[in-house]
Amino acid sequence: MMLIEETAIADAALPVDQFKAHLRLGTGFAEGSVQDEVLKGFLRAAIAAIEARTGKVLIVREFFWSLSEWRDPASEILPVAPVVSLNSVTVTDTAGAETVVAAETYRLDQDSQRPLLRPVGARLPTVASGASVKIGFTAGMSFGWGGLPADLGQAVLLLAAHYYEYRDETALGAGCMPFGVTSLIQRYRTVRFGAGVMQ
Structure with a gap:
């Protein structure tokens, strides 16, 4: 991570x-x-x-969170709060090829302590052994x-x-x-x- x-x-x-x-x-x-x-x-x-x-971001800015696997395929706790928006979810396979996950297949649960990336369906996209996933998001309490x-x-x-x-x-x-x-x-x-x- x-x-x-x-x-x-x-x-x-x-x-x-x-x-x-x-x-x-x-x-x-x-x-x-x-x-x-x-x-x-x-x-x-x-x-x-x-x-x-x-664990709180004070001034709004953009981050990437890289993982080798989901801790829970039903939801992923983001490492900082508050998260303003999810910008992208990208899965990279073992050969290095990237697949951008469709934005309509996941959503943000804007919890003030533990914001979550949640699937719209039952599970987040599969991350095969040796692959990785990168979540792009914007976080922060204030723009100024x-x-x-x-x-x-x-x-x-x-x-x-x-x-x-x-x-x-x-x-x-x-x-x-x-x-x-x-x-x-x-x-x-x-x-x-x-x-x-x-x-």
């Missing part, structure tokens, strides 16, 4: 000026934009970390920064500021995330049940 981000977040969707205000950086200077690329990098890193922790829930936007700014302030620190533990960030994103995390454990 492999998730590929087909389109990146556009620079215009990043709240660079808001981040500067959050950091209390000086404004009105001729060199005011000199750090913009660095700030964009920290914002992108913070968004990626929060998306990885919650202003449409995000306020708590998620604040979490991104807090985490990006943490990365900025501690950019030279090498002693922080793996996966370190400030408490304020974890509390803001907690309600967006997907609840998983397995072996009697809720995560």
Whole structure:
């Protein structure tokens, strides 16, 4: 299984000026934009970390999800949420020949936690041993920064500021995330049940 981000977040969707205000950086200077690329990098890193922790895509973009087989031929759980639309389903046989599955044979179940690719009939198309399937879809909570829930936007700014302030620190533990960030994103995390454990 492999998730590929087909389109990146556009620079215009990043709240660079808001981040500067959050950091209390000086404004009105001729060199005011000199750090913009660095700030964009920290914002992108913070968004990626929060998306990885919650399983939610913040800014709308396109993805491909590649599988060697269906986990369940009656439905396939997509790896991130919320999914806006299904764009394509393509089966590649063992010889490398691709077959685009007719769009009228499948549908999207837009669950906010576990969106599903479902067949219109009884089963999803057969994927033979050694073959693969690729699902193209569009996912995201908002097309722009202003449409995000306020708590998620604040979490991104807090985490990006943490990365900025501690950019030279090498002693922080793996996966370190400030408490304020974890509390803001907690309600967006997907609840998983397995072996009697809720995560």
